[in-house]
Amino acid sequence: MKFETLQQLLEYDASLHTLIEPDSRFEMVFDRLKDCIETYKPHVIVKIGLGNPKYIEAIMQLSKALCVVVEPSLALLQSFYTRFGTQEWMNRLYTIAGNFNDFPIDYYKADMVVCIDCLDLLDTGRAIDEFRRALQFEGVFFLAGFVLPNDDIEGIFDEIAHAINPLHTDYYLEDDLKTFLTLNEFGLAKFHTERVAVNLFMVTEYLKANTDGLKQLIEENKELLWKFYNIQEDGTVALPYMISAYIRQKPSSDETI
Secondary structure, three states, rough: OOOHHHHHHHHHOOOOOOOOOHHHHHHHHHHHHHHHHHHHHOEEEEEEEOOOOOHHHHHHOOOOOOOEEEEHEEEEEEHHHHHOOOHHHHEEEEEEEEOOOOOOOOOEEEEEEEEEHHHHOOHHHHHHHHHHHHHHEEEEEEEEEEEEEOOOOHHHHHHHHHHHHHOOOOOOOOHHHHHHHOOOOOEEEEEEEEEEEEEHHHHHHHHOOOOHHOOOOOHHHHHOOOOOOOOOOOOOOEEEEEEEEEOOOOOHEEEEE
């Protein structure tokens, strides 16, 4: 199966949540999101995509903030309203059918932007520009997703990720991602990185991608994959997963002249 658009991929993944916001990572991610919400007390939270509804439900039960969800799939929005339409917290939830790279949120309207497991599916530079525009100064950008270990300078795993999912754009080296966001006026406030086990062949089968091409890439790069990702015979790798929070900074006085 070849996904032509991000919308198609989101709709395909919506029932099992295998790629985006899987249940297996919920506790690890939400514990840190909860800490950020309780620490910074945002009044308006913008979430990138519906993803796994467990996150939205948990956010709404934790906080009295207004929550805005930007989601490109009308079908997923309709399904969400069918399931949760009678919940009391729905009167504080707003949804917008829109594009992440052309963000339908006005300037400085968000106190927090939450992006989990989808930055590598976006035009990263453009998306970060849009998220920065939507966040007010001192607002929080909460980001969770896979990164590359700093030693994988050639980005071998990026090549493998793209072979499995053609919609994949880039994984950053962990330190490079922090630097990139710092240069885009996001100051690192909190971060946590741990290894997560992922079976490459299971994901490939799930996406109905080319298993033969993956096997060839693994064989060609087996030594590096073992060194950086501890690859096993069954195709299981240990990938760094970073959960981080950044504070939207004001431009320096030199930049505003």
